[in-house]
Amino acid sequence: MTSVLDFARFKAESRKISMVTAYDAWSARLVAHSRVDAVLVGDSAAMVMHGHPSTLPATVAVMALHTRAVAQSAAGKFITTDLPFLSFRKGIAAAMTAVGVLMRHGAQAVKLEGVDGHEDVVAHIVGSGVPVMGHIGLTPQSVHQLGGFRVQGRDDEAAARLTRQAHRLEELGCFALVLECVPAGLAAGITAALRIPTIGIGAGAGTDGQILVLQDLWGVDTSRAPRFVRRYIDGEHLLTDALDRYDADVKSARFPGVDESYS
Ligand code: KIV
Numbered sequence: 588m589t590s591v592l593d594f595a596r597f598k599a600e601s602r603k604i605s606m607v608t609a610y611d612a613w614s615a616r617l618v619a620h621s622r623v624d625a626v627l628v629g630d631s632a633a634m635v636m637h638g639h640p641s642t643l644p645a646t647v648a649v650m651a652l653h654t655r656a657v658a659q660s661a662a663g664k665f666i667t668t669d670l671p672f673l674s675f676r677k678g679i680a681a682a683m684t685a686v687g688v689l690m691r692h693g694a695q696a697v698k699l700e701g702v703d704g705h706e707d708v709v710a711h712i713v714g715s716g717v718p719v720m721g722h723i724g725l726t727p728q729s730v731h732q733l734g735g736f737r738v739q740g741r742d743d744e745a746a747a748r749l750t751r752q753a754h755r756l757e758e759l760g761c762f763a764l765v766l767e768c769v770p771a772g773l774a775a776g777i778t779a780a781l782r783i784p785t786i787g788i789g790a791g792a793g794t795d796g797q798i799l800v801l802q803d804l805w806g807v808d809t810s811r812a813p814r815f816v817r818r819y820i821d822g823e824h825l826l827t828d829a830l831d832r833y834d835a836d837v838k839s840a841r842f843p844g845v846d847e848s849y850s
Pocket residue numbers: 608627628629630631632669722765767788798800
């Protein structure tokens with residue numbers, strides 16, 4: 588059973604933290620049976636589960652449904668849920684309503700992207716007793732402002748901005764910080780300078796932990812292949828092969844058998 592306190596402990600012990608996304612009950616059950624430390628109900632659900640080209644269509648209601656499904660199946664894992672697009676940019680009251688919905692659906696922490704312009708919201712959520720995970724670098728909710736899903740922090744000015752934002756999120760009380768798509772050296776430097784753990788995705792090996800989208804790790808969607816993904820199984824072929832074998836069995840009347848039928 589992982590708790591928010593373990594994140595600080597893992598960093599103190601230089602023990603790497605493993606995280607994956609999960610959006611539904613069956614995959615959360617498999618994650619629960621694994622040694623992976625913690626789960627993110629990411630707003631990447633909008634892309635992975637609903638087929639949208641970005642995370643923008645995710646709403647609080649959608650994230651709440653995914654959170655409940657995951658929480659029911661991954662009870663032993665620490666569950667963080669993304670505050671979706673604009674849900675924390677309409678003032679503290681609206682943000683707290685969103686946080687309340689997600690926490691009541693089973694989240695144990697929330698994650699939000701960026702910090703500039705909503706420091707008060709981060710401080711208020713933390714002050715309300717809800718753990719907050721920060722997220723800087725490539726922040727997909729700002730994809731249109733960033734001009735696409737691209738590496739961030741490559742020049743000195745951008746690197747300095749990310750470093751400042753990382754320190755600010757730590758000061759505001761975040762328990763961990765996602766660094767997405769930033770140069771490995773910059774991520775390692777931020778990690779060394781912070782007391783809170785960093786969780787990298789496309790940020791090299793120098794962060795305190797890593798997160799991958801579960802479907803990327805399982806290789807179930809080969810149409811998406813960011814450089815930072817490592818596919819641990821060829822899920823796409825395994826699963827379509829199972830479907831083809833089922834199809835063949837149905838069409839040749841080999842399925843169902845006697846043992847799979849009622850007398
Ligand atoms: O929504 C998501 O999956 C995320 C991870 C990529 C960190 O925010």
